[in-house]
Amino acid sequence: MAYWLMKSEPDAFSIDDLSAADQAPWDGVRNYQARNFMREMRPGDHFLFYHSSCQPPGLAGIGEIVSAPYPDSTALDPQNPYHDPKASTERLPWMAVDVRFERKFPALLALADIRQLAGLEELPLLQKGNRLSVMPITSEQWAILTTAAQA
DNA sequence: GCCAACGTTGGC
């Protein structure tokens, strides 16, 4: 079982939206490195739900991957904000997974607080200039982050 | 609103 961190702008899709829906597709990822990580996802994996581009940014809760990766057809929809004009049914490089709400942290674990935690030096989220929206998390990093979020 | 960092595009 693997661990992941996935970013979403809460104005578009937040931990509360996932809680209300219980289950939802995680789609709209349009970066190849992130897509490659999504290809490795398996049902039963868990992920940290990160709120980005908000005040303050940080970890909001936990969800579970509940489907295998599948083609992200939102890329084909001209009305979709993540429409990819170069994608077609024959050439659809983007992937989505279905995710399920697990829990919301009692309080957001803010990025500024995450930076203060020891043992996260390798976390891509904290590395300068990193903009990955989907990244793998080690079990050690997972333990540090979920423990801090529960405190 | 600013801007650093990075990815993508397109001319050559």
Next chain:
DNA sequence: GCCAACGTTGGC
């Protein structure tokens, strides 16, 4: 295939 210009991400 290089690389300058441009667009996007996302923290501050």
